[in-house]
Every structure is written in structure tokens, then in C-alpha cells.
Amino acid sequence: MFASCSNTIRVNSWPSELLKENSEFIPPSDTEISHISWCNDNSYMAILQQGERPQILSTRDLSNIRTVHTINDHQVSSVAFKKGTKKHLAMGTKNGEVMIYDTKLRTVSRKFAKLVSPIEILEFSHDDLQLAALCEDAAVVFCTEADGKVNNEYKHSAKGSCVKFHPSTSNKMAVGCFNGYVTIWDTKTYSKMYNCQLHSQPVTGISLSRNGNFLISTGKDHKVCVTDLNSGESKFRINLNVPVNCVDLSFDDKIFVVGLxxxxxxxxxxxxxxxxxxxxxxxxxxxxxxxxxxxxxDAVEDESTISTVTTVQDRISEMRMTSPKTAFTDNSADSLKNLRREVMQSMKNQAEDLESQLQEHCKKFQAFINNEFKMINDLMKDKWELFGTGDVNRLFQGTESDYCDVGKH
Structure with a gap:
């Protein structure tokens, strides 16, 4: 299950039939939602709209996502739940404050050292022992169990655009920048583990694999890059027609989603x-x-439907493992029908996407043809007067120069 946001929030899964179609939250204000953060058991979500106060939504019933609490602070610029609890929410402000909000007591329970610039993004490490605050050209890391002072600053050659801790390894933090560079820092030794320009425009999103050693990054250059951190080489790149704004990777490293x-x-x-x-x-x-x-x-894997994304390949494998005695039961027939429906829906969606891409290319090609004919027509109009003068030499000179100009184009 994953959520996406623009000026609304949609909750989805794969295959899409697993969730109701009305898993959507439409806030009263139409301003953009810049941040979303799940609590540890996914029963609540913190959101932040530009220029609005932070809200906490109840997501226990996905057919009725609703606001249960609004935090009375218009200066908040970033929010992030702790990984291991629903009680503590980190908040960063436009004037550089970083604090922990107690959602049970509904009050600020702790403040960290104030920074000199607005807080763009907050990110907890997987064990909640570190809190990164991204602001302008540096990522500032606080030790959450210490005295609240800055542990270290990680400076970059350009303004930072995104930050992400490794989902299972301590002391590994990735930072993306506006110049297209992605840097992975060891927050224990304060050294760079990886530094490379993966994009030609600002990096918009980063995800690190849990079990493998690869990095997914997205950028305004329309690219999705998957990089092997062991070799430093690109595993593959996806080029899309529009800028890619964000990315996230599933817990099992099987599925990733990008927002465009x-x-x-x-x-x-x-x-x-x-x-x-x-x-x-x-x-x-x-x-x-x-x-x-x-x-x-702590949940059994088969019962953890919230975080498990089932692909068509997984469903086929499950059906192959079904014992011969139960292979032709009514349940198996229903599974086959569901699988057939999923495959058909996937084919339909891909066909519609290809059709829209083809239409877009046809429009561009038509515009190119129209421009070429317009250029030739303008040239004919400019030289039409030569036909009336009867000056053959001027006519040939003008025509020859026009053909040379067209050849240069």
C-alpha cells in the first residue's frame, strides 16, 4: 500500500482491486500537499499543505480518511513521524526550529538547537536515533538521544533537494542536490561513501534498498536512475516524457513507484x-x-497485507505451489478469474499509456510538418515578386540562396 499527494491524497495498492476506489482525502483548502508521513502502524498520517497548519489524518478506515487533529502552528515547513511510534512527530519550521510534537498530549515535548535557515525536509533514521534536517546547502543531523545540539553538518556544493536514511543500516544517509549530484554520507565517520552526478537537473527523490545495495533516484531531467552502489555503475535508466518529482521503494525491494x-x-x-x-x-x-x-x-508475513505489494508474477508463483488436491477447488477458480482480470487490466492500462504517447508524438510530428510548410510558403511569398520582374538572373540567385538556407536547417 502506498499514498500519493498533490492537492489531494490517494491511497493505492497493487493490484488495485485490494483497496476501495474511494481511498482518497480531499482537504478543505486546495493548496498543494508538500509532505506526507505514515505513523508506525499506518493508522495515522501526518500531512502538510503549503501555508497551512499540519494535520493528522486517521487512516484506519481507508473508505473514510479524515482529519483527527490540527496542530496550531502556521510556521511549520516539514513533518515526519518517528519510525517506531505514533506518539512523536518531528516538525521543522520556516525560521529554522526543529522540535518533537507529542501527539497524545498535543504539545511540543522537545526542541533541538535552532538553525539559521528554513527546514526543507525532516527524516528519521530507521532506529530513530538520528534526525536529519535539510536546509539550503547542508544536511544537519541531530542525535535524538543526546542533548539536542547539532551532531554534525554535511555541506554540499549546491542546495540540497532531498534526504533519505538507509532503511536498515545505521549511519548511512543519502542527499540529493539541485546540481544533479547524489552523495551518501557515513554519519559515524563524517565521510563520503559515494558521490556522483546522476542527473543533469535537480534530484527530486531518493530511495535506498533494504536488502540489496542499490540506489533509486529521480530528477527534473525526466529520468529514473537505478545505481549499483557496489560497482558505482548504472543498473538501468528510465526516460519519461515529463519531470519525475518523487520516488519510494517497497519494504521488500520488489516494487517502486514514481510521481510525475x-x-x-x-x-x-x-x-x-x-x-x-x-x-x-x-x-x-x-x-x-x-x-x-x-x-x-511483529506481524505474520501472510497477514501483513498493508505493506505487501502483490505482483502478477507473485500470484502465478503462489498458484503453482498449490497442492494437486486443491488445485481445482472453487477458490482456485476464483483466483484464476482474479488473475485473468489483473492481467487484462494491466494490458489495458499499458495500451492506454502507449496510445497517449503515440498521440503526443503525432502532435509533435504534425507541428513539425506544419512549420516546414509554413517556412516554404514564406519563402515563396518573399520571392514571388521576382517572377513579375522578368529578371532571370535575380530569380535564380534568390532561389539558389533559399535552397542553401533550407539545407542548413
Whole structure:
């Protein structure tokens, strides 16, 4: 299960039938939602709209997502739940303050050292022992169990655009910048573990794999890059038609989703990333953030439907493992029908996406042809007077120069 936001919030899963179609939250204000953050058991979500006060939504019933608490602070510029609890929410402000809000007592329970610039993004480490605050050209890290002072600053050559801790390894933090560089820092030794320009325009999103050692990054240059951090080489790149604004990777490293400038959300299988599994037309405005729900650490894997994304390949494998005695029961027939429906829906979505891409290319080609004919027509008009003068030499000279100009184009 994952959520995407623009000026509304949509909650989705793969396959899409697992969630009701009305899993959507439309806030009273139409301003953009810049930040979303799940609590540890996914029962609540913190959101922040530009120029608005932070809200906490109840997501226990996905058919009735609603606001349960509004934090009375218009200066907040970033929010992030702690990974291991629903009680503590980190908030950063436009004037550089970083604080912890107690959602049970509904008050600020702790403040960290004040920074000199606005807080763009907050991010907890997987064990909640570190809190990163991204502001202008530096990522500032606080030790949450210490005295609240700045632990260290990680300076960059350009303004930072996104920050992400590793989901299972301590002391590994990735920072994306406006110049296209991605840097991975060791927050224990304060040294760079990786530094490379992966994009030609600002980096908009970063995700690190839990079990493998690869990095997914997105950028305003329309690219999704998957990089092997062991070799430093690119595993593959996806070039899309519009800027990519955000990315998130599922808990099991199998599925990743990207949010696009045109309001779409694309779902990809890491093993078959040539084409998206599904192209969701989610929003009418740019997607600002996408976020997978958290995994329940103590739950049985088969019962953890919240964080498990099931692909068509997984469903086929499950059916192959079914014993011969139960292979032809009514339940198996229903599974086959559901699988057939999922495959058909996936094919339909991909066909619609290809059709829209073809229409876009046809429009561009038609515009190019019209421009070429217009240029030739303008040249004919400019030289038409030569035919009336009867001056053959001027006529040939003018025609020859026009053909040379057209050849240069």
C-alpha cells in the first residue's frame, strides 16, 4: 500500500482491486500537499499543505480518511513521524526550529538547537536515533538521544533537494542536490561513501534498498536512475516524457513507484522495469510525494497485507505451489478469474499509456510538418515578386540562396 499527494491524497495498492476506489482525502483548502508521513502502524498520517497548519489524518478506515487533529502552528515547513511510534512527530519550521510534537498530549515535548535557515525536509533514521534536517546547502543531523545540539553538518556544493536514511543500516544517509549530484554520507565517520552526478537537473527523490545495495533516484531531467552502489555503475535508466518529482521503494525491494509532474503515478517491478506495471492517473496537479506504508515488524508475513505489494508474477508463483488436491477447488477458480482480470487490466492500462504517447508524438510530428510548410510558403511569398520582374538572373540567385538556407536547417 502506498499514498500519493498533490492537492489531494490517494491511497493505492497493487493490484488495485485490494483497496476501495474511494481511498482518497480531499482537504478543505486546495493548496498543494508538500509532505506526507505514515505513523508506525499506518493508522495515522501526518500531512502538510503549503501555508497551512499540519494535520493528522486517521487512516484506519481507508473508505473514510479524515482529519483527527490540527496542530496550531502556521510556521511549520516539514513533518515526519518517528519510525517506531505514533506518539512523536518531528516538525521543522520556516525560521529554522526543529522540535518533537507529542501527539497524545498535543504539545511540543522537545526542541533541538535552532538553525539559521528554513527546514526543507525532516527524516528519521530507521532506529530513530538520528534526525536529519535539510536546509539550503547542508544536511544537519541531530542525535535524538543526546542533548539536542547539532551532531554534525554535511555541506554540499549546491542546495540540497532531498534526504533519505538507509532503511536498515545505521549511519548511512543519502542527499540529493539541485546540481544533479547524489552523495551518501557515513554519519559515524563524517565521510563520503559515494558521490556522483546522476542527473543533469535537480534530484527530486531518493530511495535506498533494504536488502540489496542499490540506489533509486529521480530528477527534473525526466529520468529514473537505478545505481549499483557496489560497482558505482548504472543498473538501468528510465526516460519519461515529463519531470519525475518523487520516488519510494517497497519494504521488500520488489516494487517502486514514481510521481510525475502531470499528476500520474507509475508502478514498476524492479525485475521488469522496462515498462510500468501500471500507470495511474491519480491527480490533476503535479505529484509532490509518494510513500509506501510501513511494514509491521511483529506481524505474520501472510497477514501483513498493508505493506505487501502483490505482483502478477507473485500470484502465478503462489498458484503453482498449490497442492494437486486443491488445485481445482472453487477458490482456485476464483483466483484464476482474479488473475485473468489483473492481467487484462494491466494490458489495458499499458495500451492506454502507449496510445497517449503515440498521440503526443503525432502532435509533435504534425507541428513539425506544419512549420516546414509554413517556412516554404514564406519563402515563396518573399520571392514571388521576382517572377513579375522578368529578371532571370535575380530569380535564380534568390532561389539558389533559399535552397542553401533550407539545407542548413
Amino acid at each position: 509532474e502531470d499528476g500520474s503515478v507509475y508502478v514498476y517491478d524492479m525485475n521488469f522495469a522496462e515498462q510500468p506495471l501500471e500507470c495511474l492517473r491519480q491527480h490533476n496537479t503535479p505529484v509532490n510525494d509518494v510513500s509506501f506504508a510501513n511494514s509491521f515488524k
